[in-house]
Amino acid sequence: MNFTPSSHLIKNSRVSLPLIMLIILIISAGYVYQHITDKNIRSEKYDDLKIITQFKVNQIVEWNAERYSEAQFFSTDPTLIRYTYDLLKGKDVLRTKSSLQKSLSLIKENHGYENIFIMSANRKLLFSLDPQYQVVEPSIYNFIDSIIISNSIFLTDFYYCQEERTIHLDLIAPIFDHSKKIIATLVFRIDPYKYLYPLIKPWPVPSRTSETLLIRKEGDSVLFLNELRHKKNTAFRLRIPLTNKVVPAVQAVLGYTGIFEGYDYRGVEVLSYTTNIPGSNWFMVAKVDKSELLSELGFRTTIVTILMIVLILLSVAGFAWFYYSRQKNIFRELFLKEKELREAQEEFKTTLYSIGDGVITTDKNGIVKQMNPLAEKLTGWSEADAKGKSLENVLNIINEQTRQGVVNPVKRVLVEGVVVGLANHTLLISKEGKEIPIADSGAPIKNEKDEITGVVLVFSDQTRQRAAQKKLEESKEKYKNLFQSIRDAIILADTDRNIISCNPAFTEIFGYSFDEIKGKKTITIYENEQQFVELGETIKAHNGTPFNYTVNYKRRDGTVFPGETAVFYLKDSNGNTEGFIGLIRDVSERIKAETALKESERFLSEAQSIAHLGSYVWDISTGFWKSSKILDEIFGIDENYIRSFEGWADLIHPDWRIVMTDYVKNVVVGEHKKFEKEYKIIRQVDGRERWVYGLGDVELDKNNQPLKLIGTIIDITDRKMVEEELRKLKDELEIKVVEKTKELNERVAELERFHDATVDRELRMKELRDEIDRLKNKKS
Missing domain, CATH: 3.30.450.20 (PAS domain)
Structure with a gap:
């Protein structure tokens, strides 16, 4: 009888039965693994398609939001509005267009617009960054009419421009005057080939057939808006009827959102994810050919089959090796046990010495x-x-x-x-x-x-x-001394808000001894229960985060005072809350000071109102100024008035405008001199002429450069009118004085003549009397 390892192994049922069971287990595991792999790959592809689609949709939504934000910001810029006014009035057109060219060119380059132009409300092209763009498409007129009706920013849909033979996407924003009336529109033209399609085209993972489609419903068809991967020159040209419901693009515009298996525009079977794009009438489809998915499954099936065969062969060989080496291993184990004992003794010695x-x-x-x-x-x-x-x-x-x-x-x-x-x-x-x-x-x-x-x-x-340990004890002693010496009241309470401990400052502020307050609820020191409840809710709301809170406290003698309170959690080594630490500071004096300050500010405001004294702050670096309510009444302006240097100059009487602007630029700002002038203005609200007296001080920065001008302005028209009346009375009085002087001079001359005549008569009378006396003497 020939003996082989395999035949002897098969005859030994104690070894062959587990081997057969292991082979069955390997085959079963391979089948289950293949089934799970198939399911996982499909699920993975589904998830990839969904994530990629949602990511690209979010990109487009964010892109739209950014464009809207830019349009809102630039269309409400005061400088742009002023330039638009100048263009509408035909005022200094060349300079205005040059200024617009500089400012809008930066916007175009930084934000990726194809062109930016301004249209008047009556459809006239006022300005274009692109000098070649002079003929406006008729569709723009319809968009402008829609904006005038809606009074809001409008993003057009994709449209094909016959004049330029390309696809456009326009963002149009209204430009309002001070009365919120549309005077013009600002048009941002976007080239989708440069700034939108690139968001759609990339695929984040390697793939031979994957593709993203941007579509919309147009009539009874689906219109493809972007260039396709497998067909060229199809944007705005390729249409698929809505009746072809096996196409994912058709399912998307019909309202289906999610995974869909069907046939694409080539008739190729695909796996896709469809959804709509919020805030637009666009839809998106992300797809991959099903053949690409099946090729990956086939490859994995081959690998799994090979692995199963290898595992079965290894199992047979392993069981054979195990059977014939078991006896030899028994002797080896005895040897190893003895060796292990020696090593353990050596290890003990090594451990002992190290x-x-x-x-x-x-x-x-x-x-x-x-x-x-x-x-x-x-x-x-x-x-x-x-x-x-x-x-x-x-x-x-x-x-x-x-x-x-x-x-x-x-x-x-x-x-x-x-x-x-x-x-x-x-x-x-x-x-x-x-x-x-x-x-x-x-x-x-x-x-x-x-x-x-x-x-x-x-x-x-x-x-x-x-x-x-010594340092720890010293640290404890230091913090104990700090606890005892700090001037703010400190209390320690458990989680039920029972007072555990307090520092001397607490007993001094509240009037309780430590024995009196220990173990009592913290409600004892609050003004009322509501204050106690509110602080408790605030502690819970902050969940252990330190915070400050001002609450009214009550002393032992019943007096109440406001206390600024900081609360911290007390936690054990495991992070569990054991209680609270409260720091209380008596802020009575501070609150009195704050109240006095507010009262002082109120008196100042009332005094300015009674004196009709307006105040202002002019930011020299930006050119814009802020004004008080009284100053707005003096100038006759409202909150919408543009408070710039030019806006102030527009309020000055033409006879004074050049004098005052030169005075501010050269003397006040240039020489850092105090502003002190009387000048004439024209109220913006009613056109009345008024006299004002302005005072102001220049605030300099650390480099001795003018930063702000802060001052006051008062209406002195009544005083000027009185001065004018006094001047007129003075002139009239001077005329009357001259006339009276002349009259008096004439009377003096007459009196002098009378005097001379009287003197002559008296002399003649004296001579006559002398002659009579002489004759009398002679006669006697």
Whole structure:
């Protein structure tokens, strides 16, 4: 009879039966694995298609949102609105277009637009970045009419431009004047071939047949909007009727969302995912040829089959090898057991000599048998010198506080037969007399009969630990002193809000002694229950996060004060909440100061209102200014008025405009001088002429450059009118004074003539009297 390993193996039922079961298990596992693999690949492809589609849809939605945001931002820019006004009025057209060319060119380059142009509300092309673009497509007019009706930004759909023979996508934003009336539209033209189709085309994983389609419903057909992978020049040309429902694109526009197996525009069987794009009438289809999926499945099936055959052959060979080597292994195991025992003994010795603590082993009489190097270092004894000596001679230990000898732990282990440890504050006196704080434990060594054959003593140098413990105690003392000395009230409460402890500042502020307040609910120190409940809810809402909260507290004598409160959680080493720490600061004085400040601000506001004094802040770097309500009333402007330097200049009377703008630019800003001028304005609301008096100080930055102009303006028209009346009265008075002076001069001259005549008469009368007297004397 011929003997072969395989025939003998088959005859041995104890080996052949498990082998047959293993082969059946391998075949079953291969089948199940193949089935699961098939299912997983399909599921993976489904998930890939869904994720890719949703990712691209999100990209398009975000792209649309970004374009809308840009249109909203640029169409409401005050500078653009002012340029549009100038174009509509035909004011300085060349300069305006040049300025628009510079600013809009940056927008075009940075945001990827094909062209940007401005259309008036009556469909006139006011400006175009592209100088070649002069003829506006008729479809633009319809879009502008829609915007004027809706008063909102409008994104057109894809449309084919007959003039330029290409596909356009336009974003049109209205430009409003100060009264919210549309004066023009800002058109951002987008080339989808450069800025939208590239979002759709890429596929994130390697694939021979994958493709993303952008489509929309047009009439009774599906219109393909982007260029296709397998057909060229199909954008806006390829249509598929809605009756062809085996095509995923048709299913998409009919409202189906999800995985769909059908035939694409080539008639090839595909696996696809269809969905709509929010905020548009577009749909998206992501697809891959089914043949690509099946090729991967076929490859994996081949690999699994080969692996099954290899595993079966290896199993047969393994069982044969196992059967014929079992006897040989029995002898080998005996040899290995003996070797393992020797290695264990060697490992014990290696462990003993390399362990990080000092280790000494003794026999049952306490005689030293072995010492590791660290034990030699700590005791000062070498292993050779210590062997055979009593442990008490080698390990000399005393109590650190009493300086008395400590009972040798080996004796306790031998007597009690359990693991024992040294008390705290134990010192080891080395052979050289050096004192070392140690931690010590001893354990019995037992044989198979549970008899004690010796003791192992493990001890370690505690110098660093003692130093760390000392630092910890010092730290505790420091924080205890801080707790006692801090001027804010501190309380510790458990999770039920019962007061556990408090600092001296708490008893001083609240008037309670520690014994009076300990164990009481924290509601005791609140003004009322509502305050207590509100703070409790706030603590829960913050979930352990530190926070500040101001609440009214009540002292022992019943007086109430506001307290700014910070609350922290107390947690154990496992992170469980044990209670709360509350820091309370009496903020009565601060609140009084804040109230006084608010009252002062109110008085200032009322004073400005009574004095009709307006105030302003002009940001010199931006050119824009802010004004108070009183100043708006003086200027006759509302909140929509553009508060720029030009806006201020427009309010100045034409006779004063150049003088005032030069004064501000050259004197105030240029020389950093104080603004102080009387000038004439024209109110914007009613066109009335008024006189104002302005004061302002220039605020400089750290480089001594003008930063802001802050000041006040008051209406002095009434004063000017009084001054004018006084001037007129003065002129009239001067005229009357001149006339009266002339009249008085004439009367003086007349009086002088009368005086002269009177003097002459008196002289003649005197001469006559003298003559009479002479004649009388002569007669007598």
